[in-house]
Amino acid sequence: MAEYVVNGGHRLNGCIDIQGAKNSALPILAAAILCKDQVVLHNCPNLSDVTTSVKILRYLGCTVCCEGSTVVIDSKGMYRCDIPTELMREMRSSIVFLGAILGRFRQAQMSLPGGCEIGPRPIDLHLSSLRQMGVEIDENHGLLDCKIPGALQSADITLSFPSVGATENIMLAAVCSRGVTTITNAAREPEISDLADFLNSCGAKITGAGETTIYIEGVRTLGGTQHIIIPDRIVTSTYMACTAVCGGKLFLKGALQSHSGSVNSVFEQCGCLVDYMPEGIYISSNKNLKKARLVRTMPYPGFPTDAQAPVMAMCCFADGTSVFVENMFESRYKHVDELCRMGAAIYVHDKVAVVEGSRKLYGTTVSAQDLRGGAALVVAALGAEGTTYIKGINHIDRGYENLEVLLSDVGADIKRI
Numbered sequence: 294m295a296e297y298v299v300n301g302g303h304r305l306n307g308c309i310d311i312q313g314a315k316n317s318a319l320p321i322l323a324a325a326i327l328c329k330d331q332v333v334l335h336n337c338p339n340l341s342d343v344t345t346s347v348k349i350l351r352y353l354g355c356t357v358c359c360e361g362s363t364v365v366i367d368s369k370g371m372y373r374c375d376i377p378t379e380l381m382r383e384m385r386s387s388i389v390f391l392g393a394i395l396g397r398f399r400q401a402q403m404s405l406p407g408g409c410e411i412g413p414r415p416i417d418l419h420l421s422s423l424r425q426m427g428v429e430i431d432e433n434h435g436l437l438d439c440k441i442p443g444a445l446q447s448a449d450i451t452l453s454f455p456s457v458g459a460t461e462n463i464m465l466a467a468v469c470s471r472g473v474t475t476i477t478n479a480a481r482e483p484e485i486s487d488l489a490d491f492l493n494s495c496g497a498k499i500t501g502a503g504e505t506t507i508y509i510e511g512v513r514t515l516g517g518t519q520h521i522i523i524p525d526r527i528v529t530s531t532y533m534a535c536t537a538v539c540g541g542k543l544f545l546k547g548a549l550q551s552h553s554g555s556v557n558s559v560f561e562q563c564g565c566l567v568d569y570m571p572e573g574i575y576i577s578s579n580k581n582l583k584k585a586r587l588v589r590t591m592p593y594p595g596f597p598t599d600a601q602a603p604v605m606a607m608c609c610f611a612d613g614t615s616v617f618v619e620n621m622f623e624s625r626y627k628h629v630d631e632l633c634r635m636g637a638a639i640y641v642h643d644k645v646a647v648v649e650g651s652r653k654l655y656g657t658t659v660s661a662q663d664l665r666g667g668a669a670l671v672v673a674a675l676g677a678e679g680t681t682y683i684k685g686i687n688h689i690d691r692g693y694e695n696l697e698v699l700l701s702d703v704g705a706d707i708k709r710i
């Protein structure tokens with residue numbers, strides 16, 4: 294099994310190109326099966342979760358060509374409407390294929406997305422919304438058997454929580470249905486707007502994406518398009534945290550201020566200088582970090598749960614006590630024990646984590662338990678004294694493209710062995 298070996302304490306200087314957003318790429322790859330003509334996606338990150346989506350598309354009968362960060366999908370040959378359990382288990386977000394397959398074939402079979410990594414991830418909102426649209430769903434022994442007896446009906450759906458995945462599944466199912474579907478209390482993440490922009494460029498009629506109510510006027514068919522995936526705001530915040538603990542100055546090319554206001558203000562509060570340019574974001578740090586007062590994870594535009602772990606790792610190096618409240622997922626503090634092995638002082642009770650900034654961590658052997666928790670260990674290791682060995686980096690590979698290469702290029706001492 295590969296692992297990272299990190300020697301901490303090196304300043305970072307230079308430029309990192311921010312990869313395309315994983316959480317945009319995955320639903321858009323699923324959406325491609327609704328298009329009768331070829332879809333060309335640019336800035337698609339080369340990640341294991343994207344590879345899983347490509348495997349699913351090929352299993353369904355689509356032709357997919359990947360070259361660099363461009364992925365070309367032709368779904369004319371699609372002939373299946375089931376996803377094997379192994380592929381569903383490889384990636385929890387494969388559930389987003391449900392709405393797209395239903396939109397295309399009016400039936401779908403797949404297992405429930407498996408496992409528990411950051412807490413229970415129920416899909417009750419996805420299923421109740423699809424039922425409102427006339428989908429009959431049988432749940433048996435972890436298998437979902439879905440069919441639409443007549444035409445897919447439009448519906449007025451109110452989500453009890455602005456779930457990202459449920460909003461995407463409704464959009465995908467509704468885009469080629471009859472009538473106008475509305476989603477009230479919809480998720481407002483930039484990745485939702487990116488999915489709507491992609492679908493609209495294929496001929497869909499979606500308005501309101503990025504706001505709390507989304508209107509989807511069904512169209513008969515979708516054509517093809519070329520689309521550029523938006524930059525990854527979570528990867529951006531991870532490299533910002535790396536710079537904060539190492540000191541130095543990085544230009545994050547492509548990063549958008551408008552997608553990460555709530556995170557950037559925490560970096561500024563902690564004493565980093567953040568400069569916004571049309572081409573990207575500059576961050577510089579003199580390593581004299583101050584505490585973050587209170588970080589509460591919330592649906593967008595609040596502080597993203599995915600940035601909680603890397604920012605917490607940064608706060609271990611700050612002067613003073615920072616408080617985190619994780620409101621989105623139950624088990625999203627798995628990095629805490631590992632950070633404590635490196636010398637951090639963090640106390641967790643339910644949703645709350647109190648981080649006593651110690652200004653110093655020490656290298657040791659740690660293990661990534663999930664994607665963003667793994668990224669937090671990289672942040673901690675870069676700022677720590679001595680050598681850190683990070684195991685379980687397959688989790689990190691799900692969300693970060695060429696992490697060790699990009700960080701080495703700007704001065705970090707990090708190797709994959």
Ligand code: UD1
Nearest residue numbers: 316386413414415416417418419456457458459599621622
């Ligand atoms: C997406 C992101 C993930 C991010 C999360 C929250 C992708 C591929 N993943 O995940 O990186 O951390 O948004 O910003 O885009 N919930 C229910 N019932 C449901 C659906 C969700 O109770 O049917 C709950 C979840 O358990 C969780 C909360 O709602 O507590 C947020 O989940 P959701 O917004 O759906 O996240 P994902 O789409 O799974």
